[in-house]
Amino acid sequence: MDTDSSVELIRRAQSGDEDALGQLFERHLPDLRRWAHGRLPQFARDLADTHDLVQDAMKRTVMNFTRFEYRGEGALRAYLHQAVVNQVYDHVRRVGRRPLQGDLEEGLADGGRSPLEAAIDGQTRERFEAAMAQLAVDDQQAVRARLEQGLSYDEIATLVGKPSADAARMAVARAVKRLATLMAATSGQA
Incomplete structure (x- = not known):
């Protein structure tokens, strides 16, 4: 990954250039999706597509991107990962408040946590x-x-x-x- 081009894209994105922002997200979106998939609990994976959560996190990130200070590719990756982590936490909290859909069959033991x-x-x-x-x-x-x-x-x-x-x-x-x-x-x- 060309670090200089990332620096330039970040500078342009922070100045409001939506094309630069789009290029940054295209560059990092596949990795974020793979990374986020393993972070969702199984019950939450069934209720929401990981891709949707990552997209939502990216939308939130766009609004706060002007506050980001570039300190290298690792810092950018960490910033984006943290945005996804926050979105996953929000999603898990929301899902945890919803009632379960459907009824358990009688006589069927619940294999989940007590x-x-x-x-x-x-x-x-x-x-x-x-x-x-x-x-x-x-x-x-x-x-x-x-x-x-x-x-x-x-x-x-x-x-x-x-x-x-x-x-x-x-x-x-x-x-x-x-x-x-x-x-x-x-x-x-x-």
Whole structure:
């Protein structure tokens, strides 16, 4: 991928050039669709097309693109991935509020999670998000880039302004340790 052309496309897109914005999305859309498909829970995949979620995320991104600061291809990819992650979270929250369609057949055991398992998962997610909110912004970016977006340490270094992949690896390790400490403290309060 030609980094110089990405820089030029971003500059033009930030100035309101819709053709440049379209070219950027064409360049990144296939990767985002593949990446997003594996992020949706199975029940949500049945209710919405991954392509639609990615398209919706791209529409949201268009509205906020002027706030993006280019720091390399990894930063652009992380920015787009985060837009998709946010859209997936929104979708899963909406789907979780809908009643199930159809009736279960009598005598058929439910192979899904029990209400207790679902509650524990929900509490864990709440503790995770609460702990994440207490981290510094750079720590949040590092954790999300590695754990949720699967970025390499080179890409994370570019994203958070670290001088090397090793520095990014240490930043992620320290951020995850702080996150775990905060989550443990939160679970002790429950």
